[in-house]
Amino acid sequence: MGTIDVYPYPVPEEKSGQQVVDTIQKQLELLGAHKSGNFCVDCESYQSNIQTATQQRLLHLFHNSEQPATCFSVLDSGICLVSDLLFEVLVLKLTEKKTGKECYYQQRKGFKVESKGQRYELGDFIVKVGSVILASNFRGILIEVEYCPCVIPSECWNLMKEFMQSFMGNMAENPPAHIKSKMDTIYTPEDTIQQYLEHFNNFRKATSASVPATPNR
């Protein structure tokens, strides 16, 4: 585990998502990267239904194929719980409706979002080109770049920037917002999830803004 930066990659209107993904992958292969399987980061959201609580809570449940036995739960306040996969069963307990009883949390329909695609390795770098899929519709592209030998973002930012610019152009001019605030701390898998959450939320917002008539969002 090293330092990871996640960036959205724009899809021009005249091109399809798949075409852009193919172009990036081709560029990576030209650089000498080799395929090393698939990856997937997914997120389900649950809304609280507790009348006694002062405010409604949104709970995001994440999985990352890089940490297959772990489940990350992020509340909208930003606190992130890292746990075994079985924590999900505990959340299911809260969403369970017993006969005549109401549940405490309920899943938000049409809110499932995931980023999945090809994983590449190139020397000390791991690059993942992910297609973002929200409620089974393609919404955009996220590129994740990991530099494995270093866990302090500020120590390797210039190196990562140079590498990323070689195939992403000027997309990676600045560190991602979440990383910017903790450049000198040790990077953890939780930080990856926080970056994805930020991007996923942006995609969700963009979707609900462009399709205001959909009732289930």
Place this chain on the structure above:
Amino acid sequence: MDSTGAMGQVLSSKVAPVVENFLQGSVLDTSKDVLIHRLRGLCDNAENQPEIFHDHEIVFIMQGNPNQQPINFHARHSLMHPDAWHLRYLGVADIGDKNKLTLIRHCVDAGVSSNVVDFLNEMGFKIDFEFIAKGYFFHKGRMKVTVSKLYKILQPGSTDQVEPLSQSHLVELSVVAPRVQEQIGEDMKNFAEQLKPYILYKIELKLDHLQTV
């Protein structure tokens, strides 16, 4: 790659350990050493000193309107390794079936990061009660045997100021398995028989007593 599907699969294929068979009893403090001696002989790794534990458990409750059933989560961590937290859901023990040799309840365990207390609070849970358990741990095959003394915490948040809850030790036999199996109950009953001279078995939930703390 659909992980919720994977989770569903884990549950439906019955690989995840979610059923706990258990028996509970108590032994007077004065007879505890004899029991420990006997357990050392009966359980695995008899040549080693028994493993000790010193845990702090906080029981959280989620309560809503009368239409919502209260739900408890048990967060536990060792005071010897304070950062290792563990979260547990325990269902209600099935006491209706007299034919069952042990009590059986639904049980889900998950290791969690050390911010679990803040996380549960923000999720809407409230602290119901807390206690300290200190004692010995043995295992025989997949059976877990604990002999522990429970302490109540005099000042919330301070795990040093404690007072024993009773003059007895709690003895628990437990096997967590993916599904209900008759054989487990059989094995546990046979094991419990061998401790009978020392322990008074009760078919009751210890936590009911603790709630009055």
